[in-house]
Amino acid sequence: MSQKILRIGLPSGSLQEPTLALFGKAGFHINVPKRSYKPSVDDPEVEIRLLRAQEISRYVEHGYLDMGLTGRDWIVENASDVQMLGELMFSKVSSAPTRWVLVVPEASPIQSVKDLQGKTIATEAIGMTKRFLECNGVEAKVEFSWGATEVKVPDLVDAIVDVTETGSSLKANKLRIVETLMTSSPQVIANNAAWADDWKRSKMENIMLLLTGAHNARDKVGLKMNIEEKALQNLLDALPSLRNPTISQLAQGGWVAVETVIDEKVVREIIPQLKALGAEGIIEYPLNKVVY
Numbered sequence: 001m002s003q004k005i006l007r008i009g010l011p012s013g014s015l016q017e018p019t020l021a022l023f024g025k026a027g028f029h030i031n032v033p034k035r036s037y038k039p040s041v042d043d044p045e046v047e048i049r050l051l052r053a054q055e056i057s058r059y060v061e062h063g064y065l066d067m068g069l070t071g072r073d074w075i076v077e078n079a080s081d082v083q084m085l086g087e088l089m090f091s092k093v094s095s096a097p098t099r100w101v102l103v104v105p106e107a108s109p110i111q112s113v114k115d116l117q118g119k120t121i122a123t124e125a126i127g128m129t130k131r132f133l134e135c136n137g138v139e140a141k142v143e144f145s146w147g148a149t150e151v152k153v154p155d156l157v158d159a160i161v162d163v164t165e166t167g168s169s170l171k172a173n174k175l176r177i178v179e180t181l182m183t184s185s186p187q188v189i190a191n192n193a194a195w196a197d198d199w200k201r202s203k204m205e206n207i208m209l210l211l212t213g214a215h216n217a218r219d220k221v222g223l224k225m226n227i228e229e230k231a232l233q234n235l236l237d238a239l240p241s242l243r244n245p246t247i248s249q250l251a252q253g254g255w256v257a258v259e260t261v262i263d264e265k266v267v268r269e270i271i272p273q274l275k276a277l278g279a280e281g282i283i284e285y286p287l288n289k290v291v292y
Contacts (some may be wrong), residue, residue: 003045004045004199004200004203005045005046006045006046006047006066006067006124006200006203006204006207007049007065007066008025008032008046008047008048008049008065008066008067008068008069008195009031009048009049009050009056009059009060009062009065009067009068009069009070010048010049010050010051010056010068010069011050011051011052011053011056011069011071011186012037012050012051012052012053013052013072014052015053015071015186016032017051018090019069019186019277020032020051022088022090022215023209025121025208025214025217025288025289026207026210026211026213026214026288026289027214028042028043028046028193028207028210029040029041029042030048034283037049037051037217038050040079043290045203046203046207047188048082049065052070052285053070054074054078054114054124054195055071055074056068056069056070056074056189057070057074057075057078057080057082057086058078058080060080060082060189060190061078061080061081061082061191062168062193063070063191063193063194065087065188065191066191066194066204067188067189067190067191067194067204068188068189068190069088069187069189069209070186070187070189071098071182071184071185071186071187072087072182072184072185072186073098073100073125073128073163073182073188075187075189076127076128076182077125077126077127077128078127079127080189081192082117082189082190082191082192083191083192083195083209084187084188084189085187085188085189085190085204085229086187086188086208086211086212087185087186087187088185088186088188088211088212088215089185089186089215089217089219090186090215095181096165097184098163098164098165098183098184098185099164099165099180099182099183099184100125100128100161100162100163100180100181100182100183100184100239101161101162101163101165101168101170101177101178101179101180101181102116102121102132102151102159102160102161102177102178102179102180103150103153103159103161103162103170103175103176103177103183104154104158104159104160104175104176104178105153105154105162105174105176106174106175106176108153108154108158108176109161109209110158111161111178112176112178112179112198112251113132113133113136113138113176113178113179114136114138116133116140116158116159117138117139117140118139118140119140119141119157119158119159120140120141120142120143120156120157120158120159121140121141121142121157121158121159121160121161121184122142122143122144122145122149122152122153122156122160122161123141123142123143123144123145123149123160123161123162124144124145124146124149124158124162125161125181126142126144128161128181128182129142129161129181130142130283132161132181143157143253144213145160149162150162150169150170150173150175151173153175157259158241159178159230160175160261161181162209163184169253169259182225186290188208188248190204198218198260205224209291210289212291213288213290213291214288214289216289216290216291216292217287217289219261219263219264219265220261220264220287220290221261221262221264221267221273221284221285221286221287222259222260222261222284222285222286222287223258223259223260223261223262223267223270223274223277223282223283223284223285224257224258224259224281224282224283224285225257225258225259225274225280225281225282225283226250226255226256226257226279226281227255227256227257227258227277227278227279227280228254228255228256229254229255229256229264230254231277231278232247232256232258232277235258235274235277236279238273238277239270239273239274239277244260245258246258246259246260247257258279261287261290267284
């Protein structure tokens with residue numbers, strides 16, 4: 001009997017490192033040899049392929065891949081018929097979604113999409129842009145851009161549709177956002193036939209559970225401490241983030257252990273407060289997964 005295999009497509013390029021890091025925290029250690037798009041993974045039931053994010057939804061839809069991680073934008077752009085398993089809010093810069101925006105030079109007279117009638121637009125997202133124009137009753141020429149889209153206005157085209165996270169690159173190039181076409185974040189998707197297969201579906205659900213747990217643990221840490229039982233309520237009243245901790249009795253009478261999960265960014269403010277409220281033996285530790 002041949003071994004059952006689940007084929008997963010992960011994005012190469014800017015999302016590769018954060019994606020591999022997330023899979024690592026989920027428990028899947030992926031090794032990417034130089035000049036190879038076929039990484040090895042420490043799960044004999046999984047095969048990984050590194051592909052351009054723009055292509056993954058098409059390969060999942062057509063069955064070359066059983067499962068994939070790609071942006072919502074490329075699923076929409078390709079009009080892919082796939083099973084949506086969940087959203088993982090992370091990107092190469094932050095946890096905020098990316099935006100596809102209509103952009104013009106700062107000095108351009110274009111103030112809205114209506115002003116693009118008869119104009120020329122460059123973008124990598126041809127389908128998305130054409131549908132946006134059609135919904136607004138605008139006829140314009142849409143050209144495919146192979147990259148460096150920002151440098152094409154105003155000399156080559158009147159406007160561009162490009163993706164941005166912070167907008168800093170657009171500002172640096174003296175460009176102005178006119179409208180937002182859509183927001184996008186990484187999505188985990190599955191082939192419809194693979195989702196209907198009991199073994200593959202169970203495997204994908206387990207992987208999704210681990211990925212979600214790893215994602216939930218981002219920017220969070222665990223805290224453990226001991227405190228006299230008589231001071232416990234003061235600690236809970238003063239620190240809202242600790243209202244639902246795990247509390248257990250210590251061997252030493254009158255003392256309890258408190259354990260909780262908090263946002264890492266507030267640790268430096270909370271630990272001095274914990275100490276002032278009588279907490280002792282405070283331990284901060286990293287988290288790989290938080291499964292709710």
